Amino acid sequence: MIGRNQIQHATSSGVRFVVVIVFSGLIVLGVTTCDANRSEPVPSAALDFPGFMRVTTDRMCAKMLQCYEKLYRALPPNARRQINVQSCRESALHNLDAKLAIHTPEMRLLSEQCYGAMLATECHEFGAIALYHPACRLLREEVDRAHRNR
Secondary structure, eight states: OOOHHHHHHHHHHHHHHHHHHHHHHHHHHHHHHHHHHTSOOOOOTTTOHHHHHHHHHHHHHHHHHHHTHHHHTTSOHHHHHHOSHHHHHHHHHTTHHHHHHTOOHHHHHHHHHHHHHHHHSOHHHHHHHHHHSHHHHHHHHHHHHHHHTO
């Protein structure tokens, strides 16, 4: 028969185990977050727009993979293997000079505001920010106008 002291000891051991696991997880999360924050700084879109786009693209690709991970899991394995930060980056930065040639100073500022808002949001709002944030909406309108006038 299990005595009261044995139950208390088992319970306190279990609680200690959970506390150690949670604390360890927080330390790992803190270290990885600190490492992410120490990554390449984002250049000003006004001063170095190509540099801004390269750094922001890496972060946006990582954010999209994180936020839409559950959707990607529904894809066939061969399609899932093709979805990664590197392939996203290559696709987004393909012909970057031609893409950037249409960006006016106003569009660069809107890009900085829109992408900053998207990167700062939680995953459950990520798609909505792209659609409804004022800077993102104005950026889409400006890009559409630039493409129509080409």
